[in-house]
Amino acid sequence: MLRDRRRWLYVGLGVALRAALLGWGEYQDRHMPLAYTDVDYTVYNDGARALWTACPLSETVESPLYHDEEDLFSEPALVGHVHCARGILPVVSRFVLKNDPTLDEPVEQFFYNSESVWSQIASGCFTLTHPFFRFFASLGDPYARDTYRYTPLLALLLGPAHAWDAVWPLFGKVLFALADVACALLMWAILDERAAMHAHEARALASAYTTHLPGLLWLLNPFPAQIATRGSADSLVGLLVLAFLYLLIRATPEVALVQEPRVQELPPPHDPSELRVASQACWCGAAFCLALAVHLKLYPVIYGASVLAHLAKYRYHALRLLCGIARPQRRDVLWLGTEFAALCAVMYLLMNVVVWLVWGEPFLRHALLYHVMRQDHRHNFSVYFLPTYLAWDWDTHASWVRTLAASPLASFVPQMVAVALAGFGLGGRDLVMACAVQTVVFVAWNKVYTSQYFLWYLWFLPIVGTTLSFPRRAEVGALIALWAGAQAVWLALAYRLEFMAQNTFVYLWLASLGLLFVHVVCVQRCLRAWVRWRHRQVVARQKAE
Secondary structure, three states: OOOOHHHHHHHHHHHHHHHHHHHHHHHHHHHOOOOOOOHHHHHHHHHHHHHHHOOOHHHOOOOOOOOOOOHHHHOHHHHOOOOEOOOHHHHHHHHHHHOOOOOOOOOOHHHOOOOOHHHHHHHHHHHHHHHHHHHHHOOEOHHHOOOOOOOHHHHHHHHHHHHOOOOHHHHHHHHHHHHHHHHHHHHHHHHHHHHOOOOHHHHHHHHHHHOHHHHHHHHOOHHHHHHHHOOOOHHHHHHHHHHHHHHHHHHOOOOOOOOOOOHHHOOOOOOHHHOOOOOHHHHHHHHHHHHHHHHHOOHHHHHHHHHHHHHHHHHHHHHHHHHOOOOOOHHHHHHHHHHHHHHHHHHHHHHHHHHHHHHOHHHHHHHHHHHHHOOOOOOOOOOOHHHHHHHOOOOHHHHHHHHHHHOOHHHHHHHHHHHHHHHHHHOOOOHHHHHHHHHHHHHHOOOOOOHHHHHHHHOOHHHHHHHOOOOOHHHHHHHHHHHHHHHHHHHHHHHHHHOOOOOOHHHHHHHHHHHHHHHHHHHHHHHHHHHHHHHHHHHHHHHHO
């Protein structure tokens, strides 16, 4: 991964860039009217502070004002500043602590008899589990902070830093910046893993860029560095997505064959039940990383289509090459993908169940359902922002039109169809390219997206960049200029609307359509360059043979 000294140089420069941006951000926040820190970072930390400090035991089980959970919502002295986690585990923990069996005078006498053997056993068990009860009982509710729409695990991760006032303002930013650097390490790991599958000429082409693309396009790119140091947690999602891809490629290497050998030339066949993935640990790790990524952000679930296509192709060739089955049955081909989907689903459900047991109904409402039904007609690049905005003022005679325009299905159905077609069409040929195209399509057609959403596909660019063959370098520069220019036009019109109060709604919507068109053009040109690279790979392999 870091065997090349130039990679160490890129890592050092990337860390220095992020450290400089962190220092500049502190200066700008203190001395300039326009803050450097993203408002989302404030939301994260408000939620973390509530989780860490909003439910002290001195205000609950140790307070004479608290007798049961109803007092948290009815006692005036507690309602204003005490916000406790509302899941089953914290509620039970507070009940147990309130009725401590080790006290000389327990609150509920009928639960305790000091002469009973069972009571003595209960006292011993309580002594052992007391720290766990205190931990769960003192957990606060991060959703007490308005607009906190994230998993409580993020607040739990940032929460301990709030024990030190001098640490917490920078702790999350440093964590996100380190995750940003780690993304580049995983990019190199994926590139090294895939390099073994390239033909001779294609491998030479890849090796020339393997080191430099993650360094230049990611570590030294001020855009992702600024997003992370401003306090966006998207770098954690990127780290998990790249880790999932790396582990899955390790467990099920991509099959790159020019001409499949005939069944008669195959080695002695194996029984299909003997087929295993290359690494069981990587297999389970990939499923866990994908499940956790979906838990943090719902959108990585779209990669399921690419993964299923990739695993079907892998299983198909395994059955042919290792088992001597000329025409594998569909059921056998799809078995591996079904197993991976089930493993991811179980892990994801377990994560959500555990979080629900701790934080209860607010977690379901704010972290899951909100993103499914979300409507946002304000500052975002989506082509749907204007219909959503107009829907708010339509009269009751056009209620069905308003319902359709405001419904998530209006954008969700065509978006998911396009994403699924891209995943199933490309996943069996190039897993990373398929995920990259899926992400671009998803973002471009999403009902709400802002600048940080561009990161969702930018962390694929240094990887797929080694598998693109443009006829002229000028075309690459033209695509970059077109992409940046479309955003600049949109931002200029948005600035006139939001800061100068000028009526640019129609022009802004046209700029959104233009940005969508630019995304379509960029994907189409990149796919043509990818096909051209694959053709060169086939030619190189044929010459080598």
